[in-house]
Amino acid sequence: MSQPVVRIGVFDSGFGGLTVLRALLEQLPAAEFCYLGDSARLPYGSKSRETVARYAVESARLLESDGAQYLVIACNTASALALDAIRESVRVPVLGVIETGADSAAAVSVSRDVLVLATDATVQSHAYGAACAERGMRALEQACPLLVPLIEEGWTTANPDPERSAVTRRVLQLYLAEAAARAADAGMTPDTLLLGCTHYPLLRDMLGSLVPANMRILDSAQTTARRVQRELGAPAASSSSASSRRCRFLATDSVEKFQSLGSRFLGQPIREVEHIDLGG
Amino acid sequence: MSQPVVRIGVFDSGFGGLTVLRALLEQLPAAEFCYLGDSARLPYGSKSRETVARYAVESARLLESDGAQYLVIACNTASALALDAIRESVRVPVLGVIETGADSAAAVSVSRDVLVLATDATVQSHAYGAACAERGMRALEQACPLLVPLIEEGWTTANPDPERSAVTRRVLQLYLAEAAARAADAGMTPDTLLLGCTHYPLLRDMLGSLVPANMRILDSAQTTARRVQRELGAPAASSSSASSRRCRFLATDSVEKFQSLGSRFLGQPIREVEHIDLGG
Numbered sequence: 001m002s003q004p005v006v007r008i009g010v011f012d013s014g015f016g017g018l019t020v021l022r023a024l025l026e027q028l029p030a031a032e033f034c035y036l037g038d039s040a041r042l043p044y045g046s047k048s049r050e051t052v053a054r055y056a057v058e059s060a061r062l063l064e065s066d067g068a069q070y071l072v073i074a075c076n077t078a079s080a081l082a083l084d085a086i087r088e089s090v091r092v093p094v095l096g097v098i099e100t101g102a103d104s105a106a107a108v109s110v111s112r113d114v115l116v117l118a119t120d121a122t123v124q125s126h127a128y129g130a131a132c133a134e135r136g137m138r139a140l141e142q143a144c145p146l147l148v149p150l151i152e153e154g155w156t157t158a159n160p161d162p163e164r165s166a167v168t169r170r171v172l173q174l175y176l177a178e179a180a181a182r183a184a185d186a187g188m189t190p191d192t193l194l195l196g197c198t199h200y201p202l203l204r205d206m207l208g209s210l211v212p213a214n215m216r217i218l219d220s221a222q223t224t225a226r227r228v229q230r231e232l233g234a235p236a237a238s239s240s241s242a243s244s245r246r247c248r249f250l251a252t253d254s255v256e257k258f259q260s261l262g263s264r265f266l267g268q269p270i271r272e273v274e275h276i277d278l279g280g
Numbered sequence: 281m282s283q284p285v286v287r288i289g290v291f292d293s294g295f296g297g298l299t300v301l302r303a304l305l306e307q308l309p310a311a312e313f314c315y316l317g318d319s320a321r322l323p324y325g326s327k328s329r330e331t332v333a334r335y336a337v338e339s340a341r342l343l344e345s346d347g348a349q350y351l352v353i354a355c356n357t358a359s360a361l362a363l364d365a366i367r368e369s370v371r372v373p374v375l376g377v378i379e380t381g382a383d384s385a386a387a388v389s390v391s392r393d394v395l396v397l398a399t400d401a402t403v404q405s406h407a408y409g410a411a412c413a414e415r416g417m418r419a420l421e422q423a424c425p426l427l428v429p430l431i432e433e434g435w436t437t438a439n440p441d442p443e444r445s446a447v448t449r450r451v452l453q454l455y456l457a458e459a460a461a462r463a464a465d466a467g468m469t470p471d472t473l474l475l476g477c478t479h480y481p482l483l484r485d486m487l488g489s490l491v492p493a494n495m496r497i498l499d500s501a502q503t504t505a506r507r508v509q510r511e512l513g514a515p516a517a518s519s520s521s522a523s524s525r526r527c528r529f530l531a532t533d534s535v536e537k538f539q540s541l542g543s544r545f546l547g548q549p550i551r552e553v554e555h556i557d558l559g560g
Contacts, residue, residue, distance in 0.1 A: 001441055038322070039327075040327060040328075040331045041321055043322075046432075046537075047319075047320060047533050047534070048356075048533050048534035048537070049322075051320045051532075051533050051534075132460040145429070145433055146430065146435075148434055149425070149426055150426065152326075153425055153426055155426075161454075163454060164454065167447060167450055167451055167454070170447055170450070171447055173449070174441075174443060174444065176461050252331075253327050253328050254327070254328035254331075257326075257328070
């Protein structure tokens with residue numbers, strides 16, 4: 001007897017959530033997905049709680065009306081600032097990436113001190129600090145506002161011009177030095193680095209070469225995907241088929257830009273994107 | 281007999297237009313202003329023509345209903361993508377910064393080749409290319425998408441950490457090198473550099489140290505202010521009083537952020553900001 005197909009809605013302010021969708025496609029081979037990128041109003045990371053909550057609730061309702069039985073908020077800023085507002089506005093279960101990220105840190109950290117790199121808005125919300133405290137850890141939250149624009153411009157190790165990726169490397173060094181100074185001041189010894197923004201997995205290699213060898217780097221895409229699989233009782237992945245054909249893509253800004261930029265985050269071509277208007 | 285006070289609406293996607301407002305306050309000492317920063321939906325520079333036009337028209341209508349008798353679109357992206365749409369949607373005269381910028385270049389360029397630094401959306405619109413061609417010049421339009429985030433983070437010469445301003449300097453060098461290579465390929469010899477984004481005046485000193493000594497750097501804030509003064513037949517400034525008390529400030533996102541970031545662009549404190557909701 002085959003299980004009914006489950007439909008999962010995935011929401012992000014733009015493209016970063018596609019790193020989470022990628023993990024979901026791999027972990028849940030029988031599910032169907034609808035991904036909504038609110039690209040006309042990105043980035044959320046520099047906006048206020050009220051504005052982010054209003055945007056995120058509109059998007060969550062749209063995914064629910066599209067038939068989603070489960071919502072993944074694949075955006076750290078929206079998870080930090082709007083998770084309660086989203087849960088109050090829809091009937092289906094809602095999972096944010098911050099709780100799952102904190103869970104994964106709690107499973108591996110020995111020093112119980114965690115370094116979190118994130119956007120301004122996520123840091124100012126102290127959502128990671130609260131989630132880590134609930135799990136008996138301390139979080140050093142470091143805002144890295146320039147990383148999203150650098151990643152979206154493609155100034156990563158994938159860039160053919162090494163002078164451009166060198167700029168991003170330099171910016172990362174400055175942020176990590178600031179974090180190290182703050183950790184020393186606070187008497188903290190982080191042994192775990194949590195990527196608190198769904199864009200940052202694209203800098204994972206670069207980060208690996210800049211942090212001490214004993215520092216574990218965690219991104220919440222994998223842990224989020226495993227958590228969804230467990231909660232839905234979905235069969236574990238038996239193959240590595242992660243075709244994006246099982247996903248409907250919606251974007252609030254240019255579909256061409258979503259296709260070209262999004263493919264880099266998803267790791268495969270995005271063939272069809274529908275434009276939608278959320279009235280913003 | 282005293283002239284009736286004229287009310288001028290100034291629109292930008294966020295903060296950069298405050299460099300234009302600053303010039304207007306200086307040039308039009310008897311006018312009153314209303315500045316609208318659509319900060320909940322910035323940046324416009326990475327969004328599509330349709331989206332930018334929709335946002336800009338909503339904002340222009342709001343300024344007209346607030347009593348503006350004249351509108352200044354102090355945003356290059358909106359001037360490039362939405363000027364016609366704005367003019368069709370309001371009854372008052374509308375001035376964009378691109379025409380005035382091209383006019384100022386036409387007045388000084390000897391080689392008739394102009395280098396324009398701007399956002400992605402402004403470059404892709406080729407609005408400067410068209411405006412320069414109409415004036416018998418060629419424009420080399422160079423997209424510099426990382427400059428706005430770097431300026432908004434304050435990684436300019438005003439930053440107390442020279443390692444941070446050095447990153448911006450390096451990014452500028454890479455953009456200027458790309459532009460120089462493209463100019464050589466096209467057989468162009470620009471002698472004039474037009475700042476095609478209202479954020480860029482904050483990098484004027486840094487740019488001055490990176491371009492050849494004979495290159496003139498122009499920003500459209502001053503020329504725009506003089507044009508408005510001329511068109512309105514307003515008296516020339518007799519004092520240097522440019523108090524922001526003659527301006528009402530409206531923002532679609534956090535008023536605190538508008539005050540702290542905006543004061544840097546305006547060059548003086550912004551005391552009171554009203555939050556408005558454009559339904560986005």
